[in-house]
Amino acid sequence: MKSMIDSHIHLDHYKDEEIEAIISSSPSIQSVISVSYDLESAKRNLLLSEKYSKVKPAFGYHPEQSLPNSEDLANLMTWIESHKEKMIAIGEVGLPYYLRMEKADPSFPLQGYIELLEAFMVLAKKWEKPIVLHAVYDDAPAVCDLLEKHSIAKAHFHWFKGDSKTIQRLIKNGYFISFTPDIVYEEEIREIAKMFPIDQVMVETDGPWPFEGPFQGLATHPKMMNESVSSLSKLKGMSVQEVYCQLLKNTKSFYTI
Structure with a gap:
């Protein structure tokens, strides 16, 4: 059995024919967690979930962009509340690490x-929903502070990057992280994988984000997660089959699928 769940993908950013191909030509992909970028993204993810049972939508506001104005934020929050029963999680949300580094503006x-x-x-606490986080490097400890402040137990740090102290804090708090296909060729990510317990791990693509190494020039597709599983099996000293089973179990349990 090689069943997988893509725990973090921006499916709404693909073209219709690409989405159809991903869903129809990938029997090993049980589900995809399609996270949202803003209100329009959330609306499209909802429509995709209504068309394809494999699509599980998460609604949020991606932090690597300008803050919404008060009207746009009110519209987003009102829409999310009215569709909360349709979403599997709050996400993608977090802090703008890369945008902040790019701006290098003290008044950010x-x-x-x-x-x-x-x-x-x-909202995640109130509605008892998992939260999908964009929180890397120096932002991760600050986000941990907020999670602890609000007593959030189900936190998923996607494509996590951070120091060993923060890694230990995530592990202790029972938070989950997920690995993209860059685990195949990025030593930084491979070292994190060695440290993190396999029962708090998921795999993702973050598609359509492109990857390098053996994936250079290829359109990002959930099938790439097979290579991630293979890398995890070697790093953890487990059989490939054991890793497939554990990751599937982890993701189904975390997202209550």
Whole structure:
């Protein structure tokens, strides 16, 4: 058995024919967790979930963009609340690490992003939904502080990058992380995989984000996760079959699929 769940993909960013191909030509993919970028993204993910039973939508506001104005934020939050029964999680939400590094502006409105993230955490707690997080490097400890403040237990740090101290904190708190296909060729990611317990791990593509190494020039597809599983099996000293089974179990349990 090689059944998998793509725990983090932006399916709405693919073209219709690409989505059809991903869903129809991938019998080994049980489900995909399609995270949202903004309101329009959330609306499309909802439509995709209604068309394809494999698509499990998460609704949120991606942090690597400008903050929404008050009207847009109100519209987003109202829409999410009215469709909360259709979503599997709050996401993708978090803090704008790469945007902040790019801007290199001391007046960058980080506090506004923190307040927005807290608002999403309040909803996750209230509605008992998992939260899907974009929180890497120096932002990860700050996000851990907020998760602890709001007593959030089900937190998924997608494509996590951070130091060993933060890794140990994530493990202790029972948070999950997921690995993209770059685990095949990125030593930084491979070292994190060695440290993190396999029962708190998932795999993802973050598609359509492109990858390098053996995936250079290829369109990102959930089938690439087979290579991620193979790498994990070697790093963990487990059989490939054991890893497939454990990852599937982890993701189904975390997202209550």
